Amino acid sequence: MSVKIALDAMGGDHAPGEVVRGAILAAENLSDIEIILIGDEKVIKDELRKSSTKIPFEIIHTDTWIDMGEDPKQAIKEKPGASINLAARMVNDGYVDGIVSAGNTGATILAAASHIPVIDGIERTALATVYPTAKFEQTNRGFGLILDVGATLQCSPKQLVHFAFMGNFYLSEIFGFDRPRIGLLNIGEEETKGGETLKRTYQLLKKAEELNFIGNIEGKDIPKGIADVVVTEGFLGNVVLKMLEGVAEVVKETGKYAFHKRLSWKLALALLSPGIRKLRQRTDYSEYGGAPILGFKKLAIKAHGRSNAKAISNAIRVAAESSKQNICQKIEDSVGRFNLKHALEFADA
Amino acid sequence: MSVKIALDAMGGDHAPGEVVRGAILAAENLSDIEIILIGDEKVIKDELRKSSTKIPFEIIHTDTWIDMGEDPKQAIKEKPGASINLAARMVNDGYVDGIVSAGNTGATILAAASHIPVIDGIERTALATVYPTAKFEQTNRGFGLILDVGATLQCSPKQLVHFAFMGNFYLSEIFGFDRPRIGLLNIGEEETKGGETLKRTYQLLKKAEELNFIGNIEGKDIPKGIADVVVTEGFLGNVVLKMLEGVAEVVKETGKYAFHKRLSWKLALALLSPGIRKLRQRTDYSEYGGAPILGFKKLAIKAHGRSNAKAISNAIRVAAESSKQNICQKIEDSVGRFNLKHALEFADA
Numbered sequence: 001m002s003v004k005i006a007l008d009a010m011g012g013d014h015a016p017g018e019v020v021r022g023a024i025l026a027a028e029n030l031s032d033i034e035i036i037l038i039g040d041e042k043v044i045k046d047e048l049r050k051s052s053t054k055i056p057f058e059i060i061h062t063d064t065w066i067d068m069g070e071d072p073k074q075a076i077k078e079k080p081g082a083s084i085n086l087a088a089r090m091v092n093d094g095y096v097d098g099i100v101s102a103g104n105t106g107a108t109i110l111a112a113a114s115h116i117p118v119i120d121g122i123e124r125t126a127l128a129t130v131y132p133t134a135k136f137e138q139t140n141r142g143f144g145l146i147l148d149v150g151a152t153l154q155c156s157p158k159q160l161v162h163f164a165f166m167g168n169f170y171l172s173e174i175f176g177f178d179r180p181r182i183g184l185l186n187i188g189e190e191e192t193k194g195g196e197t198l199k200r201t202y203q204l205l206k207k208a209e210e211l212n213f214i215g216n217i218e219g220k221d222i223p224k225g226i227a228d229v230v231v232t233e234g235f236l237g238n239v240v241l242k243m244l245e246g247v248a249e250v251v252k253e254t255g256k257y258a259f260h261k262r263l264s265w266k267l268a269l270a271l272l273s274p275g276i277r278k279l280r281q282r283t284d285y286s287e288y289g290g291a292p293i294l295g296f297k298k299l300a301i302k303a304h305g306r307s308n309a310k311a312i313s314n315a316i317r318v319a320a321e322s323s324k325q326n327i328c329q330k331i332e333d334s335v336g337r338f339n340l341k342h343a344l345e346f347a348d349a
Numbered sequence: 350m351s352v353k354i355a356l357d358a359m360g361g362d363h364a365p366g367e368v369v370r371g372a373i374l375a376a377e378n379l380s381d382i383e384i385i386l387i388g389d390e391k392v393i394k395d396e397l398r399k400s401s402t403k404i405p406f407e408i409i410h411t412d413t414w415i416d417m418g419e420d421p422k423q424a425i426k427e428k429p430g431a432s433i434n435l436a437a438r439m440v441n442d443g444y445v446d447g448i449v450s451a452g453n454t455g456a457t458i459l460a461a462a463s464h465i466p467v468i469d470g471i472e473r474t475a476l477a478t479v480y481p482t483a484k485f486e487q488t489n490r491g492f493g494l495i496l497d498v499g500a501t502l503q504c505s506p507k508q509l510v511h512f513a514f515m516g517n518f519y520l521s522e523i524f525g526f527d528r529p530r531i532g533l534l535n536i537g538e539e540e541t542k543g544g545e546t547l548k549r550t551y552q553l554l555k556k557a558e559e560l561n562f563i564g565n566i567e568g569k570d571i572p573k574g575i576a577d578v579v580v581t582e583g584f585l586g587n588v589v590l591k592m593l594e595g596v597a598e599v600v601k602e603t604g605k606y607a608f609h610k611r612l613s614w615k616l617a618l619a620l621l622s623p624g625i626r627k628l629r630q631r632t633d634y635s636e637y638g639g640a641p642i643l644g645f646k647k648l649a650i651k652a653h654g655r656s657n658a659k660a661i662s663n664a665i666r667v668a669a670e671s672s673k674q675n676i677c678q679k680i681e682d683s684v685g686r687f688n689l690k691h692a693l694e695f696a697d698a
Binding site for chain 1: 483485503534543544569572583584587589590591594595596598599600606613616619620628
């Protein structure tokens with residue numbers, strides 16, 4: 001049976017062109033998949049005609065969508081027919097198995113929250129992002145997952161533990177990690193570090209036998225890739241993620257500067273280019289298929305705003321794979337067992 | 350009149366050798382300064398004899414000190430005669446004008462808290478750290494100050510505003526910044542972003558006429574140097590600072606790896622070496638004189654654990670300069686005016 005993915009054709013800096021091209025790329029390379037394009041029918045058809053693809057796409061027409069700069073709360077409310085709202089509603093109606101959007105992040109989270117039910121036993125959803133790490137040791141796969149990075153700014157211990165479960169299944173089922181190393185972001189390794197929330201979270205994670213909890217990790221451990229899954233509340237995760245992006249930008253700008261500054265530096269960068277290419281490949285967000293919003297009964301993937309066709313195609317692949325692997329069901333089962341076992345502790349909280 | 354600085358001769362990875370050499374370096378290059386060395390008299394004298402210096406140092410003998418790995422709380426309590434405790438007590442006794450230690454960070458903060466009174470009007474102290482930033486624009490001096498990075502994990506709006514005042518005077522008086530740009534670390538630029546604490550802090554900072562408040566900054570703005578002073582509570586600041594250190598380590602390791610991997614990369618790095626040297630100089634913590642603990646009536650400087658003689662000497666210079674510039678008094682005056690003006694608002698909180 002094929003998997004159906006709803007794609008917000010109007011979301012993203014390069015929408016609808018690159019988004020539609022991404023859909024074609026995915027449809028031509030993946031089996032058992034149907035992609036529903038949501039957006040302005042005429043514009044989408046024009047984009048489809050530009051390619052030589054023979055694949056027929058179902059198009060759901062709408063003439064409203066949410067731009068990158070719009071206020072998410074207001075836009076989601078005032079534009080019930082916006083492409084991202086339609087996509088999320090199609091999940092709730094059981095028509096599709098997941099959604100992908102490269103559009104406004106807040107709007108994507110809110111649309112999902114408005115229309116897709118949350119997994120039983122889960123209290124809060126989390127936006128997770130894959131980020132590149134230094135690969136100095138064999139056990140490190142070269143990238144990690146950090147969650148939450150902005151869906152739930154403040155979290156209870158129970159919610160943070162749920163994030164650990166969600167990250168665990170995402171990495172193991174989609175990227176084939178064997179027992180992902182789960183780290184709790186804190187200001188020191190000792191279990192007594194941090195405030196009450198983190199101390200209680202640590203104790204709960206220690207008892208989560210299904211997880212490979214490696215303890216607290218510090219800021220320095222993030223780029224080193226000491227953990228595969230970095231668990232943190234949304235406020236901290238958001239600052240950390242944006243800082244990594246900022247550092248990457250600074251490195252890129254410095255490289256550009258060096259390239260133009262001296263002939264000897266130009267030569268040096270040319271000599272380094274195979275290494276730089278390899279590094280760039282590893283740090284290329286388009287490889288990882290976007291940021292999953294975890295905690296809903298079906299997966300919503302927020303692809304990067306700057307997504308090109310390849311990034312969109314990878315996001316579709318991940319959404320389809322998540323559905324095939326029943327990730328949300330696996331999260332529900334594990335979290336359910338955990339909640340039941342610790343029901344008394346949670347009642348105290 | 351000369352300034353007296355107490356130096357914890359036993360603190361730091363390379364103590365007492367590099368610490369004593371740092372004292373000699375400072376004493377020989379700075380005028381109007383007296384450095385009191387605190388630690389094992391015999392060992393210190395042995396180190397002094399290794400140099401050809403003619404400068405007489407006052408030595409306060411003690412045979413206990415706190416090692417880097419010790420639990421700060423316990424050690425400070427159980428070792429009242431430890432070198433860092435003696436140094437802090439000498440400030441309170443009015444015998445010295447500031448202290449410098451490259452030892453255990455927590456112990457340095459706690460020793461100061463136990464013995465040095467807090468500035469009138471200030472509720473919490475902050476550990477501040479200088480960090481390098483990208484210098485793509487003229488207004489950016491190539492480094493910024495972030496506080497708090499670990500002294501006060503959670504803060505009220507009032508306390509965060511006080512941190513802004515403290516950072517402001519440190520950068521303007523010691524490093525000659527003209528109206529440092531103050532940024533509040535948040536998850537978005539809009540003044541409605543973040544939790545209640547940050548929203549209230551934003552409103553208070555807007556009213557602080559003595560400060561050049563530029564608004565909220567995001568994680569990506571930290572390495573770019575969009576603000577000169579990054580204001581944040583200690584938990585977030587600690588994670589952020591350690592992550593910057595982690596990224597720096599990863600870059601260094603990657604460079605080492607490339608150097609050994611291929612002849613062409615070795616050549617490339619050789620060609621880049623003038624730039625790398627310049628960059629390393631700018632990112633060299635020993636240039637900035639360590640991390641000031643702000644909020645006490647006299648300045649305590651926590652030098653980096655790995656400090657060499659130059660770093661110690663710079664820390665002593667900064668401590669002496671802070672005393673000469675009356676930074677703590679300036680903070681007290683400004684914060685006093687601000688508190689008075691907003692007394693009613695604070696009464697609400």
